[in-house]
Amino acid sequence: MDIIEEAIEAFSQLPGIGPKxxxxxxxxxxxxxxxxxxxxxxxxxxxxxxxxxxICGNVTDGEVCKICADPSRENVICxxxxxxxxxxxxxxxxxxxxxxxxxxxxxxxxxxxxxxxRIRELRERVEKEGTKEVILALDSTVEGExxxxxxxxxxxxxxxxxxxxxxxxxxxxxxxxxxxTLSRALTDRMKEG
Amino acid sequence: MDIIEEAIEAFSQLPGIGPKxxxxxxxxxxxxxxxxxxxxxxxxxxxxxxxxxxICGNVTDGEVCKICADPSRENVICxxxxxxxxxxxxxxxxxxxxxxxxxxxxxxxxxxxxxxxRIRELRERVEKEGTKEVILALDSTVEGExxxxxxxxxxxxxxxxxxxxxxxxxxxxxxxxxxxTLSRALTDRMKEG
Numbered sequence: 001m002d003i004i005e006e007a008i009e010a011f012s013q014l015p016g017i018g019p020k021x022x023x024x025x026x027x028x029x030x031x032x033x034x035x036x037x038x039x040x041x042x043x044x045x046x047x048x049x050x051x052x053x054x055i056c057g058n059v060t061d062g063e064v065c066k067i068c069a070d071p072s073r074e075n076v077i078c079x080x081x082x083x084x085x086x087x088x089x090x091x092x093x094x095x096x097x098x099x100x101x102x103x104x105x106x107x108x109x110x111x112x113x114x115x116x117x118r119i120r121e122l123r124e125r126v127e128k129e130g131t132k133e134v135i136l137a138l139d140s141t142v143e144g145e146x147x148x149x150x151x152x153x154x155x156x157x158x159x160x161x162x163x164x165x166x167x168x169x170x171x172x173x174x175x176x177x178x179x180x181t182l183s184r185a186l187t188d189r190m191k192e193g
Numbered sequence: 194m195d196i197i198e199e200a201i202e203a204f205s206q207l208p209g210i211g212p213k214x215x216x217x218x219x220x221x222x223x224x225x226x227x228x229x230x231x232x233x234x235x236x237x238x239x240x241x242x243x244x245x246x247x248i249c250g251n252v253t254d255g256e257v258c259k260i261c262a263d264p265s266r267e268n269v270i271c272x273x274x275x276x277x278x279x280x281x282x283x284x285x286x287x288x289x290x291x292x293x294x295x296x297x298x299x300x301x302x303x304x305x306x307x308x309x310x311r312i313r314e315l316r317e318r319v320e321k322e323g324t325k326e327v328i329l330a331l332d333s334t335v336e337g338e339x340x341x342x343x344x345x346x347x348x349x350x351x352x353x354x355x356x357x358x359x360x361x362x363x364x365x366x367x368x369x370x371x372x373x374t375l376s377r378a379l380t381d382r383m384k385e386g
Contacts, residue, residue: 003242003254007235013228014218017210025207027277029239030252035206036236042200043229046222049196059223061196084220103224 250294
């Protein structure tokens with residue numbers, strides 16, 4: 001049954017899907033083909049109609065994304081690693097500025113250097129748009145920290161630079177918070193009132 | 194970004210995939226379109242080339258599946274609920290008989306009765322093929338037990354009928370085995386030596 005094995009293999013390539021889940025998915029598609037048709041046409045439309053915004057690198061169905069095209073957005077740039085992160089910030093409803101998607105993080109171990117990311121474009125944007133503030137909103141990982149430090153020294157003098165706060169996640173218990181997070185939360189403590 | 198939301202919705206319909214995993218998958222497809230193409234063509238081939246075996250109901254790329262077409266297979270039928278279960282038994286390498294896929298389990302709560310499953314076909318096969326033994330290999334759930342009991346009384350007299358053994362899973366600790374399983378393992382205990 002090579003066709004089924006190939007399909008399982010194709011689904012196993014997706015993030016978070018192991019061989020067992022892929023098997024369940026493929027067999028479920030065999031018993032309900034209309035689900036498969038939906039996915040086929042969704043993938044078709046993704047590859048045809050979605051591209052990356054010329055300005056910020058976010059996903060868009062035009063040349064320029066809705067956020068970049070919106071003149072009411074503030075002259076602040078939130079720098080993120082992936083298009084997915086833009087969606088996460090937009091869902092908070094708190095942020096009214098613009099974005100810049102790097103397309104990854106500096107990671108020498110995987111051979112990703114600054115020249116592989118949209119860093120030159122960021123620098124040009126900051127100069128051209130006269131950006132007031134650049135918010136570094138990268139993962140709290142070794143790669144994210146390294147990329148933040150790099151951008152921080154690169155953009156120093158061009159704009160005000162800030163980073164996301166580190167600390168205890170909202171709703172989590174201290175008992176289950178790791179020591180690094182706790183020490184960061186202590187160091188960066190906020191004055192009350 | 195309706196296209197992306199639609200794609201997330203389509204992937205959320207798959208078993209074991211929630212909205213968060215679907216989001217990750219869709220964004221990963223945006224950055225590596227060749228994965229998407231692979232899945233598209235896999236789904237295409239599944240719907241075009243895979244159908245159900247006329248004899249046993251298992252998935253096949255012909256009229257009759259390889260197992261039914263193999264004359265060296267023993268004259269024993271292992272009755273399972275879904276095509277996926279055939280794959281699981283085949284992987285054990287222990288079983289050399291044939292299969293019959295019911296296409297589900299009797300489940301009055303969901304409106305699935307015996308007439309909705311391939312039970313008539315099983316009965317006809319047992320008579321026609323002069324089956325020596327029918328092994329009931331259905332889920333160890335309420336629906337599986339009900340279906341086994343139904344088949345057991347239906348086929349009584351036509352063939353020898355057996356069921357999968359219930360008991361403690363291999364490699365698991367007694368401490369983490371539920372009481373029902375333990376009591377079944379005690380009742381069905383095997384004589385040593």
